[in-house]
Amino acid sequence: MPDSVTEPYTSETIELLQNRVSTRKYSDEPVPDEMVETILRAAYRSPTSSNIQSYTTIVVRNPETKQKLSVSTGNQKHVADTPVFLAFCADMTRIDYALMKHQHNLNNNNMETGLVTSIDATLVGMSAYLVAESLGLRGLMIGGVRNNAVEIAEILGLPNRVYCVFGMCLGWPAEQPSQKPRMDIGATIHYERYDADATLASLDTYDSALAEHYEAIGKATTPDSWTHDMDKKFHPPLRDSLREQLKKQGFDFR
Ligand SMILES: Cc1cc2nc3c(=O)[nH]c(=O)nc-3n(C[C@H](O)[C@H](O)[C@H](O)COP(=O)(O)O)c2cc1C
Incomplete structure (x- = not known):
């Protein structure tokens, strides 16, 4: 499948996704509470596994809290500077309540419970992102x-059985970053069966394309940009203590 075609179909949502890019600088223009509420009310209608609704979103505007979040997320300046920070949390407390009401408990929660609640939080987060x-x-x-x-x-004052899957900075843009090239779309979309050759075929080309992009925007890179970044990120394993940390939050990914 070629990645630059004139699409036979279009819509505002398609155009929004085709043009989107992560933005890390925001203007001082306030983001009204009503706007955030509209966004979250729309996202609240997202699909949810078995109607569990096992997520909670926390809206953070307090500068001190954002500063603490900024430090804890690896000194990410945009987290302190963003007008609004949304924390999308996997939340098992309501399932816990349902089980307790029926004389059971979630002490034996497992990989599926952790995944299903994390997926719920992620779907709501992506919906909120698109609406915003x-x-x-x-x-x-x-x-x-x-x-x-x-x-x-x-x-964030999260109790046992709640953890933050990911956060989101939201604001009015104060920069227009150029779009980062994606790998060949044929690597990521296969038909009928998994195509192992297609998956890996274009990665060397992608290494060069991404290096070219980073050079063009003045960002330090290497000629084997993407594979180099992935190696750096995942070797040694990323966030190796996460399973233990989530266990402390009451999630047993076993
Ligand atoms: C789940 C998730 C977590 C991310 N975490 C961070 C982050 O902590 N800091 C950051 O600057 N960007 C983060 N990003 C943004 C990605 O780096 C970005 O989406 C990716 O490089 C592709 O660039 P693009 O969004 O501009 O196309 C995250 C993206 C996703 C989907």
């Missing part, structure tokens, strides 16, 4: 909240 962008705001997802899952839980 459709209103002209710009967003940035923050996985850095999993650098220190327990510390983030303390900052």
